[in-house]
Amino acid sequence: MTEPVRVLSVAPSPAFWVAVVAYAAASAALLVVLGGHKKARPIALALVGIAFVAHATDIGWRGVEHVHPAESVREAIGFLAFIITGGYLVASLRYRLTLGGVVVMPVSLVLLVLARLTPAGTEPEALSGLGRVHIVLATIGVGVFALASALSAIYLAEDRALKKKKFDSAAFKDGGAPIEVLDRISHRLIWIGFPIFTVALVLGAIWTSRLGEGLGRIEYLLAAVTWVAYATLLVARQIYGWRGRRAARLTLEGFATALAVLVIYLIRRMTG
Amino acid sequence: MTGPGAAGELFVVGLSWRTAKVEVREKLAFREDELPDTLRAITQTLPVAEALLISTCNRVEVYGVGTAEAPGRVREYLLRKASVGEALYVHRGPAAVRHVFSVASSLDSLVVGEAQILGQLKAAYGVAGTTGTSGPVLSRALERAFGVAKRVRTETPIARGSANVSSVAVELAARVFGKLAGKSVLVVGAGKMSTLAARHLYSEGAQRIVVTNRSPEKAQALADEIEGTAKPWAELEQLLADADVVISSTGAREPILTRALFKKVTKARRWKPMIVIDIAVPRDAEPAINDLEGVYLYDIDALDKVVQANLAERAKAAEHAGRIVEHEAGVFEQWLRTQGVVPTIRALREHFAHVADAEVHKALDQLGKKELTRDQQRELLQRTVQLVVNKLLHTPTTALRGAPADEASVRAAIVCELFGLEPGEEAAAETVADAPASEQAAERKAQA
Numbered sequence: 001m002t003e004p005v006r007v008l009s010v011a012p013s014p015a016f017w018v019a020v021v022a023y024a025a026a027s028a029a030l031l032v033v034l035g036g037h038k039k040a041r042p043i044a045l046a047l048v049g050i051a052f053v054a055h056a057t058d059i060g061w062r063g064v065e066h067v068h069p070a071e072s073v074r075e076a077i078g079f080l081a082f083i084i085t086g087g088y089l090v091a092s093l094r095y096r097l098t099l100g101g102v103v104v105m106p107v108s109l110v111l112l113v114l115a116r117l118t119p120a121g122t123e124p125e126a127l128s129g130l131g132r133v134h135i136v137l138a139t140i141g142v143g144v145f146a147l148a149s150a151l152s153a154i155y156l157a158e159d160r161a162l163k164k165k166k167f168d169s170a171a172f173k174d175g176g177a178p179i180e181v182l183d184r185i186s187h188r189l190i191w192i193g194f195p196i197f198t199v200a201l202v203l204g205a206i207w208t209s210r211l212g213e214g215l216g217r218i219e220y221l222l223a224a225v226t227w228v229a230y231a232t233l234l235v236a237r238q239i240y241g242w243r244g245r246r247a248a249r250l251t252l253e254g255f256a257t258a259l260a261v262l263v264i265y266l267i268r269r270m271t272g
Numbered sequence: 273m274t275g276p277g278a279a280g281e282l283f284v285v286g287l288s289w290r291t292a293k294v295e296v297r298e299k300l301a302f303r304e305d306e307l308p309d310t311l312r313a314i315t316q317t318l319p320v321a322e323a324l325l326i327s328t329c330n331r332v333e334v335y336g337v338g339t340a341e342a343p344g345r346v347r348e349y350l351l352r353k354a355s356v357g358e359a360l361y362v363h364r365g366p367a368a369v370r371h372v373f374s375v376a377s378s379l380d381s382l383v384v385g386e387a388q389i390l391g392q393l394k395a396a397y398g399v400a401g402t403t404g405t406s407g408p409v410l411s412r413a414l415e416r417a418f419g420v421a422k423r424v425r426t427e428t429p430i431a432r433g434s435a436n437v438s439s440v441a442v443e444l445a446a447r448v449f450g451k452l453a454g455k456s457v458l459v460v461g462a463g464k465m466s467t468l469a470a471r472h473l474y475s476e477g478a479q480r481i482v483v484t485n486r487s488p489e490k491a492q493a494l495a496d497e498i499e500g501t502a503k504p505w506a507e508l509e510q511l512l513a514d515a516d517v518v519i520s521s522t523g524a525r526e527p528i529l530t531r532a533l534f535k536k537v538t539k540a541r542r543w544k545p546m547i548v549i550d551i552a553v554p555r556d557a558e559p560a561i562n563d564l565e566g567v568y569l570y571d572i573d574a575l576d577k578v579v580q581a582n583l584a585e586r587a588k589a590a591e592h593a594g595r596i597v598e599h600e601a602g603v604f605e606q607w608l609r610t611q612g613v614v615p616t617i618r619a620l621r622e623h624f625a626h627v628a629d630a631e632v633h634k635a636l637d638q639l640g641k642k643e644l645t646r647d648q649q650r651e652l653l654q655r656t657v658q659l660v661v662n663k664l665l666h667t668p669t670t671a672l673r674g675a676p677a678d679e680a681s682v683r684a685a686i687v688c689e690l691f692g693l694e695p696g697e698e699a700a701a702e703t704v705a706d707a708p709a710s711e712q713a714a715e716r717k718a719q720a
Contacts, residue, residue, distance in 0.1 A: 162447060163562055165574045167581060178450030180545055241542030244566050 010065045012116045015057035022051035023085075023109035030101040045092055048105065052089055055082045055112065069139065070132040073265040076139040078115030080262075081108040083143030088150070091185075095177040100154050107146075114266065130210070134203040141197030142258045145230070148189035149255035152248035155182040159245055183243055186251060194230050201227055219264040222257045229254030280321060282413055282608075283343040283364045284371050285350060286333030289382045292359035294329075299354035302327040307396075311405040318345045322407035324414070326396035328389070330382050335372060337409045369413060369608075370601040376417035377424040378431070379593055385430040385586045390421050409611075413604065420600045427596065430589040432582075437465060438472035440570070440578050441549050445473065445517055448545050448568060452477040455516040459483045460508070460528070462494045463521030465551050470519055471498055484511055486522070509533060513540040518548045520556040529557035531564070538564050549575070624664060631660045 029044035069079035085108045233250045236242035314323045320338040343362045363371045374380045397414045400406040459470045481500030485491035495502035543566040550557040550571040562569035635656040675683045
């Protein structure tokens with residue numbers, strides 16, 4: 001069986017531009033809601049919905065052109081942004097996470113733009129099935145960690161506001177979610193993301209060794225650090241009853257290293 | 273007078289927390305069972321057509337509809353009950369409308385945005401209804417006031433944010449736990465305020481209330497009162513570990529809820545979040561426990577700070593609400609004015625119809641008496657119409673002519689406006705000069 005001709009990238013689809021505009025508009029609208037204009041909330045959520053659909057269309061379009069999410073790290077980052085937006089949209093149906101949206105929407109926008117508009121670079125080696133599965137699982141795992149981290153960030157903001165008795169702080173400007181719920185959902189998300197990320201890591205290690213590369217690169221080390229951080233978090237939560245601030249901080253630290261891995265990958269591809 | 277309606281204008285006579293201290297307010301206050309008789313007395317002995325009486329701890333007010341002297345007479349009536357002279361205020365017409373809208377919207381309340389006043393006003397309206405002293409103007413004003421209150425509540429954040437300690441505790445619990453269901457409350461000490469707060473939490477869904485006190489008897493008494501469970505003081509550490517909300521108000525000189533104790537407590541409960549509300553002075557809790565993982569300590573000053581912040585928010589909302597009330601009062605005024613004009617419009621229509629009917633009947637009589645040629649018929653028709661016009665214009669014309677010099681131009685202007693006329697100098701003079709002559713001629717012809 002011959003490998004199909006590898007297409008690294010295609011020009012952005014019209015849906016991409018719609019998504020970019022919708023993400024920017026949604027970010028602005030959520031800021032307006034946070035500023036106290038509650039009537040703008042349905043508009044803001046509708047814009048998030050439009051961004052989500054446009055983003056999905058863009059991914060589908062690229063799939064038709066043989067550039068699917070697992071094709072490269074660059075594509076995977078675009079897919080990551082998509083997962084984050086979807087997760088936010090689902091959570092918004094239940095809770096008023098305006099502050100979270102103000103953080104998450106620009107992040108999705110930046111990731112999407114990075115994924116589409118940075119130079120595609122060259123990818124000399126053929127991508128095996130193993131490599132594809134690795135990329136997809138790693139992306140989903142990091143996407144789930146990203147959502148958990150967003151909740152943890154809101155947790156820290158709300159915890160701080162409650163400790164300082166600032167009921168009118170931005171954390172509570174638009175209702176917010178109860179901190180106990182934020183903590184619980186963040187914990188559950190890590191339970192979901194961790195096994196996926198673990199499998200991705202193992203497959204990645206096998207793939208790399210098959211390619212004959214060493215495991216000494218900085219990004220491999222950072223990926224391992226991410227795994228250790230979340231493993232520690234789950235153990236500490238489960239056995240020592242960790243929760244709240246400590247757990248939230250570790251969640252964010254783990255995500256920061258995962259993000260660093262993605263950025264390093266991206267830079268390597270761009271610089272060849 | 274709001275309009276020339278028969279009932280008269282809306283007015284309010286009363287006092288509130290703004291004008292009278294509680295010692296004064298309680299002198300004038302009416303018991304609920306006194307309301308019907310008082311209302312009857314006001315409507316039967318005074319020139320008041322409709323009346324409503326509201327008596328709460330913050331205000332005693334009579335809303336009424338009556339003649340110009342009515343407010344003064346109601347004032348005298350109230351003064352006979354209690355000599356509260358200085359404290360009584362009187363608003364009439366538009367000012368009274370604005371007042372009742374403000375009261376219903378809780379803009380005139382001691383705690384702006386509180387919800388009770390609307391219920392109290394509705395109850396007072398109900399009493400006036402069953403006593404039979406509310407009428408069309410009062411009902412319309414009150415119904416509208418309830419509508420305005422609803423609008424203010426939905427369009428402004430005036431009722432948002434807790435305005436007292438108990439509500440802050442509930443609001444805090446909502447931010448930490450979401451739902452209170454399944455949560456347990458521990459009351460440490462036996463202060464009245466902590467009892468109130470515990471009850472409030474319980475009514476909002478908290479699962480159980482545990483009471484502990486140095487004196488077991490007191491703990492038991494309080495537990496019985498609020499359907500809680502009394503537990504020995506010696507178990508405090510365990511009780512704290514089991515509680516989600518702690519309300520403390522002991523008379524202790526030294527802090528009881530110390531950092532050392534809470535380090536053990538938080539660890540025992542695996543840092544599950546807990547709210548500690550300390551309403552004791554001197555304080556029961558060491559401020560440092562607020563730094564511990566999962567502990568949210570609110571002492572009396574912190575609670576007050578939250579209350580004040582919420583009240584400041586409400587004050588801001590009150591400005592917006594004030595504009596809503598102003599606008600709605602304007603709309604209502606407009607309605608009242610048109611209500612005043614309705615009888616005039618009706619009379620005018622009846623008068624015109626009457627004049628026209630009379631002339632048409634005369635013409636029909638003539639038609640019945642003898643055969644008329646087509647020319648005669650045409651002449652009869654023209655004459656009849658002419659007669660109707662002349663008869664209708666007779667009184668206004670006389671009034672215009674006979675107007676005193678200073679009023680003549682005003683009357684002329686009104687007529688022009690009413691009939692959409694734009695008289696040129698000559699045309700106007702001619703019309704006025706001709707009218708009586710043709711009128712008389714037509715009259716003569718008709719008689720012939």
